[in-house]
Amino acid sequence: MGEAPADPRRRVPRTDTLLADPRLAAAVVTLGRDRVKAAVGRAQERARRGDITPEQVADDILAALPAPAPRAVLNATGVVLHTNLGRAPLSAAAVEAVVAAAGHTDVELDLRSGRRARRGRDALDALAAAVPDAAAVHVVNNGAAALVLAATALAAGAEIVVSRGELVEIGDGFRLPDLLESTGARLREVGTTNRTTLADYAAAIGPATGFVLKVHPSNFLVTGFTSAVPVRALATLGVPVVADIGSGLLAPDPLLPDEPDAASTLRAGAALVTASGDKLLGGPQAGLLLGDAALVERLRRHPLARALRVDKLTLAALAATLHGPDTPTRSALNADPAGLRERAERLRDALGADGCKAEVVPSSAVVGGGGAPGVVLDSWALSLPEAYAGPLRLGAPPVLGRVLRGRLLLDLRCVPPAADDTLRAAVLRVPAAG
Numbered sequence: 208m209g210e211a212p213a214d215p216r217r218r219v220p221r222t223d224t225l226l227a228d229p230r231l232a233a234a235v236v237t238l239g240r241d242r243v244k245a246a247v248g249r250a251q252e253r254a255r256r257g258d259i260t261p262e263q264v265a266d267d268i269l270a271a272l273p274a275p276a277p278r279a280v281l282n283a284t285g286v287v288l289h290t291n292l293g294r295a296p297l298s299a300a301a302v303e304a305v306v307a308a309a310g311h312t313d314v315e316l317d318l319r320s321g322r323r324a325r326r327g328r329d330a331l332d333a334l335a336a337a338v339p340d341a342a343a344v345h346v347v348n349n350g351a352a353a354l355v356l357a358a359t360a361l362a363a364g365a366e367i368v369v370s371r372g373e374l375v376e377i378g379d380g381f382r383l384p385d386l387l388e389s390t391g392a393r394l395r396e397v398g399t400t401n402r403t404t405l406a407d408y409a410a411a412i413g414p415a416t417g418f419v420l421k422v423h424p425s426n427f428l429v430t431g432f433t434s435a436v437p438v439r440a441l442a443t444l445g446v447p448v449v450a451d452i453g454s455g456l457l458a459p460d461p462l463l464p465d466e467p468d469a470a471s472t473l474r475a476g477a478a479l480v481t482a483s484g485d486k487l488l489g490g491p492q493a494g495l496l497l498g499d500a501a502l503v504e505r506l507r508r509h510p511l512a513r514a515l516r517v518d519k520l521t522l523a524a525l526a527a528t529l530h531g532p533d534t535p536t537r538s539a540l541n542a543d544p545a546g547l548r549e550r551a552e553r554l555r556d557a558l559g560a561d562g563c564k565a566e567v568v569p570s571s572a573v574v575g576g577g578g579a580p581g582v583v584l585d586s587w588a589l590s591l592p593e594a595y596a597g598p599l600r601l602g603a604p605p606v607l608g609r610v611l612r613g614r615l616l617l618d619l620r621c622v623p624p625a626a627d628d629t630l631r632a633a634v635l636r637v638p639a640a641g
Contacts, residue, residue, distance in 0.1 A: 218261040219254045222247055228265050237275050246271050280605040281630060285586055285618030287539045288576025292607065294485045294492070295576075300531035301490065301524040308523035327522035333529035334495065337457050340473040341480070343503035345496040346525065347515040350453065350483035351377065353494030355390055357449050357479055360509040361502070362417025363391040368446075370403040370435065371396045373422035383422065392417060402434045408444060418447040421477070423454075423467050442476025447502065450477040454578035455488040455495060462540060463487070463579050469497050478502055484525055486576045489534025491524040493517055539621045540574070540584070547619045548587040550627060554619075555589060557631055565634070566590040572620040588616040591634065598637040606633045 225231055225247050226240075235243050250267040253259050259267050280292060288294045297305070308314070317324035325331070327346065334344045347353050358367060367387055374396065376382045384394055395416070397407040408419060419441050441448045456468040466487070469480045479502050484493030494515070496503060506512060517525075528534060533541075551567045558565050570588035574580075588608075596615045599606040608617040622630060 219251050220261060220264050222251070225251075225265060225268065230269055231265065234269070234272050238272060243268070243272065278605060280607055281626060281633070282621040283588075283606055283608045283617040283619065283630070285570055285572035285584075285588070285609060285616070285620055286575035287536060287572065287584075287621055288486050288574060288578060289607075289621075290576055295489045296535045297491065297524055298489065298528060298531050298534045301527040301534075304523040304527035305520050308519050312519055312523070314519040314522060327517070327519075327526075330522040330526035330529070333526050334497070337529050338469050338473070338497050340470045341497035342500040343498065345503050345507050345512075346484075346517050346522070347494040347496065347512065348517050348521070349485075349492050350451075350455075350481060350494045351381070351386060352515040353481035353496050354449075354451055355386060356494075356506050356509065356511055356515055357481060357496070358387050358390040358392045358417075359511050360506045361447065361449070365417035366393045366395045366411075366413075366415045367417055367420050368395045368397060368408055368411045369420040369422065370398045370407075372398060372400050372403060372433075372435065373420075373424055375422060375424055387420075401432060403436060404434065405436050405440050405444075408436060408441060412444055412446055416446050418449045418478070419444060421448060421450040423450075423452050437475065438472055438477050439475040447478035447499075448476060449479045449481065451481045453482060454486040454574075454576065455482040455484055455490075456578075457482075457488060460487075463574070463582060465581065466579050469495070473498060479506075484528075486578050487536065487574075488528065489536030490528035491521045493521055493525055535621075535623065538623075542584075542586075542620050544585045544587060550619050550624060551587045551589055554627055554631055558589075558634060561635055563635060568616065570616055570618045570620075572618055584620060586618050586620040588618040589634075591615045591617065595634065595637050599633060602633050602636060604629065604633065606630060 222244065226235065231243055246268045249271065250264045253267065254261050254264050282289055282292050315323055315326045330346060331344055334346065335341060347356055374384050387394060395411045397403055397411045421438055421441060438448055438450055450472045452467040452469060452472055454466060456463065456466050458470045459468050460466065469482060472480050477498065479496065479498035482495045484490040484495055496506060548567065555565045555567050568588055568590045570586040572584040572586040574582055591614065593610050593613050593615050596608060596610055599608065606617070608615045617630065
């Protein structure tokens with residue numbers, strides 16, 4: 208008689224063998240040993256029941272484990288500051304600073320004296336050096352928080368005079384009027400949607416005025432029969448002017464001539480400027496406050512400032528951004544279209560050599576992130592069938608492009624040149640999609 212066939216359950220891989228698999232070892236680092244080991248046990252049990260073969264156990268474990276969150280993606284949308292993708296990517300210097308700050312750090316300690324020191328002094332000193340027109344600076348956890356702190360400290364129970372045409376919605380359904388009124392301030396709206404004059408502001412100012420607010424409508428354009436009052440004129444009214452410039456441009460940039468910057472706004476007479484750190488500055492999410500020393504100190508000492516305080520990782524990333532070389536945001540904004548076309552053609556040729564047909568087409572990139580809405584950046588993209596969009600979005604790494612007229616465009620403006628091979632490999636992993 209022949210021997211009985213071996214029981215396939217005996218071929219189910221041992222736990223220690225599975226945990227030694229490099230893919231599962233990497234998962235242990237991000238998810239923890241207990242979680243991965245529990246998934247191992249469940250897959251082994253499935254194999255013993257015959258639901259999967261012993262050879263499928265490792266793949267079954269990986270499929271059951273959650274993907275790391277958040278996941279790094281390749282931004283081929285042509286939107287430099289894509290809010291859904293986290294706006295500004297950090298520079299290598301900022302990433303290194305965050306890693307260094309992840310452990311114990313001297314964020315609030317003077318190592319020379321051994322005594323407590325000003326929190327985040329390196330980031331604050333770097334910000335002050337970048338905008339010498341500011342007599343003092345402070346940092347909170349985002350741009351909206353900067354404006355809330357200013358309204359709470361300077362106008363709670365008082366009035367904020369603001370143009371109707373500047374009462375914007377800032378995203379995700381949040382509206383500036385609601386944000387400001389939540390602080391206990393009252394809004395005194397002046398002018399109309401399309402036209403506001405200096406006389407409108409002057410007529411509204413009185414003993415109850417906390418400050419005049421100037422908001423840059425950075426995520427839309429109003430054209431035609433319009434008028435607005437510049438900060439320089441508002442500064443003649445005898446009350447503080449708080450200017451929310453939004454996108455975090457610290458100094459004038461010829462590429463963005465219509466985008467207000469902190470230095471010019473302060474020189475024009477603003478008492479306080481608020482801005483975001485994760486937009487044109489190219490740093491971490493943060494709210495920047497720059498201006499009059501007495502006003503900034505008043506904000507810094509307000510009880511709400513504690514609730515809006517930034518953590519050590521943000522401070523480290525902000526300091527490195529201000530100290531360091533060009534950020535990925537700056538590099539993407541200033542990318543040479545001719546160079547983008549050359550890269551796209553090389554990628555097209557390399558893909559063609561592997562049997563994947565792509566086209567090279569001109570593209571129009573934008574700044575995004577609620578900044579410079581009228582600016583169009585000439586760019587170049589790979590054009591593929593629309594059917595590639597889903598598989599690329601779900602790949603490893605995910606690749607995000609934009610679909611236009613039945614084609615998927617992979618705009619290279621925000622893709623670092625060093626990632627071209629990664630992009631090519633991702634496209635080749637997609638089965639023929641028409």
